[in-house]
Amino acid sequence: MRQNLDLPGGLLLDFGGVIVNSEKPVGWQQTVTESVLSLVGEGPLVPRERLLADITAGAVAAGLWRNAMSRPRYPRELDQESYVMDFIAADWPDEARATIVQHIAALCYLISSTKELRTLRDGIEELLAWCQQIGLPVAIVSNAMCGQVHRDYLAEQGLSHYFVAELYSDECGLRKPNPDFLHLGAQALNLDIADCWYVGDHLDRDVLCGTRAGIGANVLMPSPGSAARPYDVPVSADLVLGTPRDLLNEMRKIHVPT
Numbered sequence: 001m002r003q004n005l006d007l008p009g010g011l012l013l014d015f016g017g018v019i020v021n022s023e024k025p026v027g028w029q030q031t032v033t034e035s036v037l038s039l040v041g042e043g044p045l046v047p048r049e050r051l052l053a054d055i056t057a058g059a060v061a062a063g064l065w066r067n068a069m070s071r072p073r074y075p076r077e078l079d080q081e082s083y084v085m086d087f088i089a090a091d092w093p094d095e096a097r098a099t100i101v102q103h104i105a106a107l108c109y110l111i112s113s114t115k116e117l118r119t120l121r122d123g124i125e126e127l128l129a130w131c132q133q134i135g136l137p138v139a140i141v142s143n144a145m146c147g148q149v150h151r152d153y154l155a156e157q158g159l160s161h162y163f164v165a166e167l168y169s170d171e172c173g174l175r176k177p178n179p180d181f182l183h184l185g186a187q188a189l190n191l192d193i194a195d196c197w198y199v200g201d202h203l204d205r206d207v208l209c210g211t212r213a214g215i216g217a218n219v220l221m222p223s224p225g226s227a228a229r230p231y232d233v234p235v236s237a238d239l240v241l242g243t244p245r246d247l248l249n250e251m252r253k254i255h256v257p258t
Contacts, residue, residue, distance in 0.1 A: 005238065005254060008196050008197040009136070009191045009196065009216075010138065010139070010186070010196045011136060011138045011139075011196065011199065012138075012139055012140075012189075012199070013142075014142050014198075014202075015144065016118075016201070017121075017201025017202070017223035017226050018121065018200060018223070019121065019159075020118040020120055020121060020124075021119055022116040022225040023116070025114075025117050028115040029055050029059070030052060032055055032110055032111055033048060036051060036100075039110070040103060044095035045096045045099055045100070054088045054092075058084075061087050062083060062087050063227075065087075067204075069175060070230070070233070073179075074174075075175050075177070077169040077170055077172070077174060077175040081101075081104050083145065084101075085097065088100075108146045108170075109146045109148060109149060111145065112144070113146075118153055122243045122245050123246070123248055125159065126248055127245070127247060127251075130248055130251075131162070137164045137189045138162060138163055139163055139164050139166070139167065139185045140166045140167060141181055141185035143169040144168040144169055147171050150166070164189055169181065176206060177205050179209060179213035182209055182210060182213040182215060183213055193213050194216045195216055196216050197215065197216055197217045197218075201222055203229055203235065204229050206218070207236070219238065219240075219247060220239070220241075221240075221244070221246075222242075
């Protein structure tokens with residue numbers, strides 16, 4: 001853990017694990033299945049049992065893919081069409097594939113919004129308000145299946161105005177630990193990457209990404225909802241903190257009012 005850190009010029013935040021904690025509701029797959037059947041109406045689709053099994057398997061397969069994508073230096077994001085057509089509907093009859101392809105964006109929004117129960121992390125609102133008060137810009141740089149779900153959540157919580165930019169992997173085509181993704185965040189703040197801190201909840205995606213990008217400081221903030229690290233990663237964080245409130249306290253300690 002590094003000592004004597006200077007206050008950054010800007011703050012880059014992960015969404016899941018930092019702004020919110022997420023839990024998977026029991027039975028989310030069944031909820032999505034019923035919603036999909038309503039979404040496509042009477043068009044040609046697979047039976048309910050098959051749809052449920054493929055939605056479940058697709059989520060597992062995508063999770064394994066995301067773990068694997070922490071190894072390449074410059075991973076691209078899995079686009080929504082590939083997720084639906086390759087991870088869920090790869091072996092559906094042609095008529096069913098032709099039906100679901102018309103609903104890809106809606107299905108990804110539905111899955112992303114249903115399979116995570118999100119709650120704001122302790123102190124995040126106070127942290128954002130303090131950054132705004134002292135003129136320290138904040139942006140989000142986050143992997144996401146459907147960034148629009150995150151945008152809508154922040155709007156519902158009344159937090160959108162705190163962010164200079166919200167950058168999500170499905171919209172940018174990049175995913176952490178691709179260092180180019182964090183460089184986009186720094187550019188959104190009109191800052192050099194070395195003048196920014198990045199706060200994330202995963203060593204293999206977030207801290208590794210910051211290290212590759214040359215971030216000013218990596219802050220690891222493990223969350224109760226964070227996925228287990230799949231393998232060893234030879235990097236370490238500059239700060240390890242429990243909550244956004246802890247980060248606020250640390251930043252206040254080193255802030256020198258002008």
